[in-house]
Amino acid sequence: MARTGRRPGQTQTRDDILVAARRQFADRGYGGATIRGIAAEAGVNPALVHHFFGSKDQVFVAALNLPFNPSLLVNTLLEGPRSEIGERIVRLFLGLWESPDTQLPFFALVRSVTTSPEVADQLRQFLETAVLARVATALDLPPLRLTAAASQMMGLAVVRYVLRAEPMASASTDEVVALVAPVIQHYFTA
């Protein structure tokens, strides 16, 4: 039978791993940190890190409290017809920013990235390795086009949710999709 909760000792171990992970990612960057190094810093067996989190990118998502899971993101991009990928991305992204669960972590992330060069550097390596490289391979696209698409989505978030500039802040999802989805589709068409 599956356990329905974590025992106190497990929660403590998981927290220790996250503290160790934050330190390792800060010291070595996303690329330099390893499951083995994080386990050593936390004083646990590497198998336990795998048990709690699965893979390095999942440790990173938990350690930085990221409001999205890159594996789910990549799956969503690849499901459905390629000709509608622009609309799929814009709708997914607006949904994440407008959901109460993910909006505050997103704001925190934007603040960290723009005020801390270390966090910006960790996130850059993570996006390059765990998100952009995967999508570029899966879709057979030049990575430059993916970073351009990412830039449009990030800028949209800044104008609509951080600056709240009108009329973008009050535009409906459908209006934003009609305007921006063709742009994402342009970047995803080599």
Next chain:
Amino acid sequence: MARTGRRPGQTQTRDDILVAARRQFADRGYGGATIRGIAAEAGVNPALVHHFFGSKDQVFVAALNLPFNPSLLVNTLLEGPRSEIGERIVRLFLGLWESPDTQLPFFALVRSVTTSPEVADQLRQFLETAVLARVATALDLPPLRLTAAASQMMGLAVVRYVLRAEPMASASTDEVVALVAPVIQHYFTA
């Protein structure tokens, strides 16, 4: 003969006006602040504010140390053929971000906007009133399209200069123009 420098008393008066302007913009927002109110707060004649700065948007540019002048920006957009406006905007913007004089103030602005809701609010009102409304009128374009174009340019700055995500960070100006100028042109074509 033109004077080649400011006398000490003039510099002091100019600084007093800027201090008063920062307070008025913070208290009332860009829309609520007036030249008359700024002059009263600084204890000077409104004519002196006009003498030093010209218009309210110029006071705002000086008070917030903005790395661009919206009047010059608008002029650049409107000069030259409409069919090349996308390329003109992307080249102008990359030039501002890559110039040593304007890059640091841009970084400071990005940090302020993402960490201070007050600064974000002032800048939002300023962009809506002094930049977007003017360009929308001059080009007879729906303001929503302009905010979408602005979102692409801001996001490009975040990915290329703040996050420095590769391969966007190292791409040449011509590569970026080839990829992004058609997007800006799309937004500027109703």
